[in-house]
Structure formats: C-alpha cells, structure tokens
Amino acid sequence: MKFATLEDGTIDGHPVLVSRDLRWAASVGDLAPSLLQLIERWDTFTAELERRSAQLNAAVLINRKRFEPAKTAAPLPRAPQWLDGSTFPSHGARMVKAFGLSDRSPKIDSPLMYQGVSDSFLGAHAAMPLPSEEHGIDLEAELAVITAEVPMNSSSANCARHIRLLTLVDDVSLRNLQSKEMSLGFGMIHSKPTCVFSPVCVTPDELGDAWCGGKMHLTMRIELNGRMIGQLSGSEMAFTFTDLIAHGARTRRLSAGTIVGSGTFSNADSTRGIGCIAEKRALEMMEFGEPRTGWLRFGDRVRMEVRNDQGESIFGAIDHTFIQAPAPEYDLNLELNMATEDLKEVE
Numbered sequence: 097m098k099f100a101t102l103e104d105g106t107i108d109g110h111p112v113l114v115s116r117d118l119r120w121a122a123s124v125g126d127l128a129p130s131l132l133q134l135i136e137r138w139d140t141f142t143a144e145l146e147r148r149s150a151q152l153n154a155a156v157l158i159n160r161k162r163f164e165p166a167k168t169a170a171p172l173p174r175a176p177q178w179l180d181g182s183t184f185p186s187h188g189a190r191m192v193k194a195f196g197l198s199d200r201s202p203k204i205d206s207p208l209m210y211q212g213v214s215d216s217f218l219g220a221h222a223a224m225p226l227p228s229e230e231h232g233i234d235l236e237a238e239l240a241v242i243t244a245e246v247p248m249n250s251s252s253a254n255c256a257r258h259i260r261l262l263t264l265v266d267d268v269s270l271r272n273l274q275s276k277e278m279s280l281g282f283g284m285i286h287s288k289p290t291c292v293f294s295p296v297c298v299t300p301d302e303l304g305d306a307w308c309g310g311k312m313h314l315t316m317r318i319e320l321n322g323r324m325i326g327q328l329s330g331s332e333m334a335f336t337f338t339d340l341i342a343h344g345a346r347t348r349r350l351s352a353g354t355i356v357g358s359g360t361f362s363n364a365d366s367t368r369g370i371g372c373i374a375e376k377r378a379l380e381m382m383e384f385g386e387p388r389t390g391w392l393r394f395g396d397r398v399r400m401e402v403r404n405d406q407g408e409s410i411f412g413a414i415d416h417t418f419i420q421a422p423a424p425e426y427d428l429n430l431e432l433n434m435a436t437e438d439l440k441e442v443e
Contacts, residue, residue, distance in 0.1 A: 097149040097299045099261065101131050101169045103219070108132065109169040113145065114296050115152050118412055121163040122152050131297075132172055135260055136352045138244060165412045170217035170293035171263055172242065176351035178214035178291070179344045180238070180267055180359060181207045183333040187362030187371070190378040207335045207343045212267075212288045214355065220295040220414045224268065225421035226394075231287075232272030233392040233418055237318045237371035237400050238265040239330055240357040241337050242297060246350035255341040256310060258350075262303070264294035264316070264400055264411045265357055271374055271391060294400070294411035302410060310336030312402070314410075316361055318371060319399040320392075325376075326369030328361040394420050 100121060101109035108130035112121040127141050128134045134141055151157040182188060188208075218224055226233060242261040250258070267288075274287035300307045306314045312330035319325065335343075340356050361371035370376045377387035392398075401413040 097145055098296050098302060099131055099134075099171060099298070100163070100165075100296050101171050101173060103167055103169050107173065109173050112163075113149050113152055114163050115155075115160075116302070116408075117153075118163055118165070118296065118409060120152055120155070120157075120160045122148060122157050122160045124148065132175070132353045135242065135244065138260060138352075165295035166221045168221070168295040168412075169219040170291075171261070171297040172293075172353060172355065173217055173219075175214045175217070175242075175353050175355050177354040178212045178357070179209055179340070179354065180212055180240075180357035181209045181335065181340045181343075182359035183207060183335045183340065184359060184362035185334050186332070186364045186366075187360050187375060190362070190375045207340050208359075209340065209343055210284055210288075212284070213290055216290055218290055218292045218416070220293060220412060221416060222292065223417050223419045224290075224292060225419050226268075226270070226289060227421050229391070229393055230272065231270035232274075233396075234269045234271050234373045235318070235320070235371075235392065235398045236265075236267040236269055236360040237316055237326065237328065238267050238357045238360060239263075239312055239316070239402075240265045240293075240355050241341070243341060243350055243352065243354045243356065245352040246341055246345045246354070248345055248347065248349045250342055250345050252336070252338045252342040255338040255345075258341060259300060259337065261297040262300060262307075262312070262411075263297035263355075264402065264414055265355075266292040266398060266400060266414050266416070267357060267360070268292065269372070269374075292398075292414055292416050294414050296410075296412045298410060304404070306404065310338040314402050314404065316371075316400060316402050318361075318369065321397050322399075324369070326361070326371050328363050328368055328371050330358065330361060332363055333358060392418055394418050 098114040100114050104110040111124050111131040114121050241259045244258045246258045270287045277284045277287050376389045380388045397417045399415045402410050
C-alpha cells in the first residue's frame with residue numbers, strides 16, 4: 097500500500113491512499129483523521145486499507161481523485177520521534193576526512209544514531225527556509241522507516257514486524273555549525289534543522305524482492321539543479337533497519353510513528369556519485385589536498401527519487417529548493433512597552 101498526507105490547513109494534514117502508479121488518491125480520513133493515528137491503530141484498519149488499496153489500483157474506487165504530489169505535506173508532518181543512523185561505511189570514512197577527525201577511531205560494533213527535530217517536517221515540494229548560507233547548507237539523501245510501537249529492549253530479529261512504512265528523506269545539515277557541535281560531544285541542535293520527505297510512503301511489500309534483509313536493494317538517484325550527482329544503492333548498509341530500530345529501543349519504548357533514518361546513502365565505488373556535498377569535498381581533499389566544491393546556496397534545487405526494475409517511481413520524488421528565511425518579525429508594541437518600563441524604573 098502507498099500513503100500520503102495532503103495539506104489541508106491543519107497541523108497533521110489529511111491521510112490518503114495512493115495508487116501504485118501514483119496517479120490516483122483516495123481519502124481514508126473516515127478511518128482516522130491523520131496517518132499517525134492510522135499507524136497507531138494499524139491492526140484495526142489493515143484489512144479495510146488493503147481492500148480499498150486493491151480497489152484504487154484496479155480503478156474501481158468511487159471516491160478517487162487525481163494525486164497531486166505538489167499538494168502533499170510530509171507523510172507525518174510531525175512525529176513522536178526522529179532517530180537517524182549512520183550505516184554506510186564509505187560515508188563514515190569520508191566524513192572522517194571531511195571533518196578532519198582522527199583516523200584512530202574505535203571499532204564501531206553498534207549503529208551510530210542521534211535524535212533530531214521531529215515536531216515539524218516539510219513536504220516534498222516545500223521550499224526550505226534557512227537563516228544563512230554561511231552555515232554551510234548540505235543535502236543528505238536517505239531512506240527511513242516508520243514504525244509501530246516498539247517494546248523496550250526488542251531484539252533486531254523481532255523488529256522487522258514493527259516496520260510499517262518506508263519513505264525518502266533529505267536530512268539537511270548545516271556543516272559549518274555541525275563540526276563545532278560534533279567536537280563538543282553533546283549532540284547536534286543548530287546544525288540539524290528539519291527534514292524534507294518524499295510525497296509518498298509505502299509498505300515494505302511495495303518494493304517486492306528489493307526489500308530484503310532489512311535493506312532496500314534499489315538505487316536512489318540524486319540531482320542538484322537538474323544535474324545527476326549520485327546513483328547510490330541502499331544495499332551497502334552495514335547495519336540493517338532492524339538493527340537500527342533495536343538500537344533505538346534498547347533502553348526505551350519507541351512510540352508508534354517513530355521515524356528511523358538510514359543515514360546518508362554512500363557507496364564504496366565513488367564513481368556512483370554522492371549523497372551529500374560533504375562527501376564530494378572529502379573526495380576532493382583526498383585528490384587535490386583541498387575542497388573545491390562549495391556548500392549549497394539559496395535557490396539551489398535538490399531532487400531525490402527511487403525507481404523499481406520496471407522504471408516506476410516508488411515514493412514519488414523529493415523536489416525542493418532552499419530559500420532565505422525571513423527575518424524575525426519586529427514587534428514595535430513590545431519595544432515601546434519595554435521602553436516605557438525602562439523609563440518607569442529610571443523615575
């Protein structure tokens with residue numbers, strides 16, 4: 097099954113089923129007012145959702161409408177939790193180079209993971225506002241899973257049954273802020289703004305045999321300003337999604353609707369391209385002794401998409417730009433009130 101959330105002026109949007117060819121959508125708002133609530137009561141609705149999805153794909157569902165990706169919010173406009181891993185070894189090795197970190201790192205025998213912002217995600221075609229180009233804007237091409245409730249200390253072997261949906265993510269980073277935060281060793285706040293998600297999320301069976309062993313064995317195509325910069329396979333994850341979920345749930349329960357990311361797609365064969373600008377700069381440092389590619393600028397356009405072996409788009413495409421965030425609104429009344437209080441104190 098495929099799902100999307102349409103913008104409707106509410107904070108959680110309106111949930112719809114989407115046809116396999118991404119041409120049609122049908123509301124499921126009569127079952128639950130949001131996709132998150134569908135996930136929370138998944139077992140209650142599964143049979144009915146599967147029935148409607150089959151009818152939608154057979155073009156016999158009466159209330160179907162044309163699906164318009166540009167009108168989608170993120171599948172979950174807000175989520176209980178966003179946990180992002182780092183599972184591609186080649187990405188880790190290149191980031192050591194990019195950030196000038198020590199090559200004498202301890203052996204990593206468990207997933208790396210951080211907890212990011214989850215209270216406000218962006219849809220696939222939304223312009224992403226950021227404060228400054230000087231912060232070092234970078235894209236990060238990822239796959240993520242959305243889970244059911246996961247009991248604390250669940251084993252990796254048991255976590256496959258808790259995966260409900262898959263989605264693409266641009267996990268944007270601000271690299272010039274990130275290096276300082278990473279050096280402090282206490283997590284990333286300023287360097288990790290919100291994420292951008294694909295218009296559609298899908299149940300794992302929509303990938304067929306390409307979903308195997310807790311990984312997606314398909315290629316993500318990444319474009320920057322219309323130019324292909326990466327064609328990267330998801331098969332080179334050193335830890336599977338079930339490993340990531342188990343790691344996140346080691347000492348706490350994960351709420352239904354938790355989103356867990358793969359980390360930036362990266363392949364050992366550098367000719368396949370890049371999933372983030374930081375890797376390009378790292379490769380340039382190794383070849384030329386210095387980075388030659390700049391960070392992203394306002395107006396730059398990023399596109400990410402995965403197609404199956406038949407050439408069909410699975411999640412639709414992330415296709416978004418970066419823009420200058422407006423300056424904070426100046427509150428003249430507040431300033432006048434503060435000035436009046438200051439005068440009273442002087443008197």
